[in-house]
Amino acid sequence: MTVQSLASTTLVASPLLRLIAPPYAEVLAALWPAPHAPFVTATAARRHLICLMLAAEPLGGPPIDVTRLMDLPMRKAIRLALEDVAPEGLRRALEHLGEIAWAPEDYRALVHLLVDPAPAKTLRHAEAITPDLVRALTALPKELREVGGVALRVTPAQAALLAETHAVLAKRLTPEVLDERVTAWGLAPTPKALFTLVVEDFRRELPPAPHPGTERLRPLETAAAIRDAARRYRNCLVDYLDTAVDQRAALYEWQPAPGAVVELRPDAFFGWRLDQARLRNNQPVDEATREAIVAELRGMGVHVGRSAWQIRRALERAASPKFELETVDAAIADYFTDD
Numbered sequence: 001m002t003v004q005s006l007a008s009t010t011l012v013a014s015p016l017l018r019l020i021a022p023p024y025a026e027v028l029a030a031l032w033p034a035p036h037a038p039f040v041t042a043t044a045a046r047r048h049l050i051c052l053m054l055a056a057e058p059l060g061g062p063p064i065d066v067t068r069l070m071d072l073p074m075r076k077a078i079r080l081a082l083e084d085v086a087p088e089g090l091r092r093a094l095e096h097l098g099e100i101a102w103a104p105e106d107y108r109a110l111v112h113l114l115v116d117p118a119p120a121k122t123l124r125h126a127e128a129i130t131p132d133l134v135r136a137l138t139a140l141p142k143e144l145r146e147v148g149g150v151a152l153r154v155t156p157a158q159a160a161l162l163a164e165t166h167a168v169l170a171k172r173l174t175p176e177v178l179d180e181r182v183t184a185w186g187l188a189p190t191p192k193a194l195f196t197l198v199v200e201d202f203r204r205e206l207p208p209a210p211h212p213g214t215e216r217l218r219p220l221e222t223a224a225a226i227r228d229a230a231r232r233y234r235n236c237l238v239d240y241l242d243t244a245v246d247q248r249a250a251l252y253e254w255q256p257a258p259g260a261v262v263e264l265r266p267d268a269f270f271g272w273r274l275d276q277a278r279l280r281n282n283q284p285v286d287e288a289t290r291e292a293i294v295a296e297l298r299g300m301g302v303h304v305g306r307s308a309w310q311i312r313r314a315l316e317r318a319a320s321p322k323f324e325l326e327t328v329d330a331a332i333a334d335y336f337t338d339d
Contacts, residue, residue, distance in 0.1 A: 042070060
């Protein structure tokens with residue numbers, strides 16, 4: 001019976017060995033010299049066990065009887081290779097890892113997940129266990145792993161984003177509310193539905209409108225109101241939600257027919273100013289409605305005219321003898337039409 005140290009390495013690994021077990025090829029070539037028949041002809045599960053052992057075994061560790069690892073029944077071989085750290089479900093998992101050896105950190109993550117009941121259940125029911133699945137489950141916070149659902153089928157990048165979002169929400173929401181939201185996430189039928197829910201939970205409530213408005217010009221004060229206006233006006237108003245949340249815009253609705261959506265923007269010199277207004281389907285505002293909206297805004301104390309940025313740009317060009325200045329009325333007209 002041959003006993004060899006895992007610390008031994010060689011540079012004579014065959015191309016086949018480097019293909020099926022790239023992170024471990026040199027050590028494996030020392031354990032089974034070319035053509036490495038005992039290793040390369042073994043089942044994929046047995047090869048994964050050997051590589052998992054190498055991933056778990058520190059360099060310079062005690063000698064391992066590799067011959068017995070190949071000859072013993074799989075359960076006994078697992079106990080010999082990993083001693084007391086072999087979790088339940090490892091044998092089945094090894095049979096679903098594919099043909100190519102994994103990176104050491106992925107093997108270690110797999111063992112760690114099999115100890116945790118929630119991800120262990122996911123792995124137990126997976127038709128194929130991939131490094132991406134293990135990385136995603138590892139990245140997910142414990143709460144999402146336990147609630148299950150579509151969150152257990154996201155990519156590693158998606159899982160990392162969910163974890164980051166969950167950590168931010170944990171600082172803003174009470175534990176009870178956060179648990180309630182995570183439970184709702186677990187009921188999402190698709191990744192798109194999941195991330196739609198998470199976006200809504202991550203978005204803060206809209207701040208108070210900078211002006212209370214009037215009977216004819218009412219602020220859109222909630223995300224629901226903005227969505228409703230977007231539906232009624234058939235435009236992309238929903239895309240302005242986060243802009244409004246961050247106080248980089250304020251949205252109002254002109255109530256009299258034909259109705260219009262009015263956007264205000266903060267200005268360094270003028271406070272809040274008119275930025276644009278549109279009818280349904282983003283159509284330009286007719287002249288009579290335009291005049292009424294301008295009068296209403298000015299009555300509220302909102303600046304309607306050139307922005308501070310437009311004035312600065314004009315000043316930068318003013319020294320030229322060919323300089324021409326657009327009229328204020330023309331500048332205002334641009335807010336009501338794309339022409």
